[in-house]
Amino acid sequence: MNVKKFAAATSREALAQIKRELGADAVILSNRAVPGGVEILALAQKDVSGVVAAAPKREAARPKAAPQPLKEFARRVEPASPAVAASTAAAAPADARLYEEVRAMRGLVERQLETLAWTEEARRNPVRAQLMRELISAGFSAPLGRKVSAALPAAHGTAQARAWLRAVLAKNLRCATAADNLVERGGVYALVGPTGVGKTTTVAKLAARCVVRFGAQRLALITTDSYRIGAQDQLRIYARILGVPVHAVQDAAGLEQALQSLGDRHLVLVDTVGMGQRDARLAEQMELLAAPRVRRVLLLNAASQIETLEDVVRAYGRNPGGASLAGAIVTKIDEARRPGAALDCVMRHQLPLAFVTDGQRVPEDIRLPVAAELLDQALAGAAESPFALGDDELFSLPGGAPLPARRAA
DSSP states (O other), rough: OEEEEEEEEHHHHHHHHHHHHOOOOOOOOEEETTTTTEEEEOOOOHHHHHHHHHHHHHHHSSSSOOOOOOOHHHOOOOOOHHHHHHHHHHHHHHHHHHHHHHHHHHHHHHHHHHHHHHHHHHHHHHHHHHHHHHHHHHHHOOHHHHHHHHSSSSOOHHHHHHHHHHHHHHSSOOOOSSSSHHHHHEEEEEEEESTSHHHHHHHHHEEEEEEEOGGGGGGEHHHHHHHSSHHHHHHHHHHHHTTOEEEOOSSSSHHHHHHTEEEEEEOEEEEEEOOOTTTTTTHHHHTOOOOTEEEEEEEEEESSSSSHHHHHHHHHHTTTTTOOOOEEEEEOGGGOOOHHHHHHHHHHOOOOOEEEEEETTTTEEEEEHHHHHHHHHHHHHHHOOTTTOOHHHEEEEEEOOOTTTTOOO
């Protein structure tokens, strides 16, 4: 393959060089930022055609044997010599590598076409590019940013566009209210999530709210955390202050027995073991919580990167009982430089946002979510980000799944 390297100050200049030298149908293999500009690897269309055509030629060169009955063929087959076997094995990996290369090229071409389409649209409407840049700088994902900014009405100026953006995001961020939240509704809720996300502290904060609203006799606390040293002691200290007993369970049968004995309680909160989203024991933990009465609320650390949050949602969203997550609580929002990542996950996975926490104090540092306030907080520091994307980097971001159609504006 005759792969050529092109360097220029901007992607536009590099693409112009490629078009002049290799033609308008050239294939872009990769692009990256380098000191002084960008570097792009490209391949002429005729070279791609040559690679694709090479695979069937090797197959065509092999003579075809005349049809034979299966039993007769089995009697006449003799073991191949080591040299023939080695040659055949070498040809098979070569074919596999060629197939993977062609498939990778196809993916690159598709992504490049998508990028070029977005680039052209963004240059026609720079306000859309500005919104995309601000969303990415605030921690939101490229898929959400691209889909939302692409829907921006063409006539909007910058100020009007920002107001429109906040309205669209607020519509997709489903927030609990003072009259409709898990403390008011009651039921059995298991707080789940990875280690260090603040489950036990959040249980204590919610428990305090319930005691103030309904009294200690209407609340029950359960813990399944027998792994961490002192984990149950921490919850028991909070429970003693509130005047509420703690029930420790080890398995699904123990949980069901405890729930039956607490049937008259308005709210039952289950503190669970903190496990990383890739922990092999996570499936066992989800099996324990598979009872139909138990509704799982996922805690998301606002200071985590979006890829990690996505892994957490996918891992904890699986439930042997078939029930989906009942909602989410975003924690440590006071520690997050770019809380947009957590809000992005909540929106894309259509998780009702039950509460947000912003400190370690019990019970003060927990509040009901207000979409406008959270979005203002997320977008406020976008312009100040030291890692804000330039145009060339922005245009190279891949696309992705759109917002849920039933809630998108």
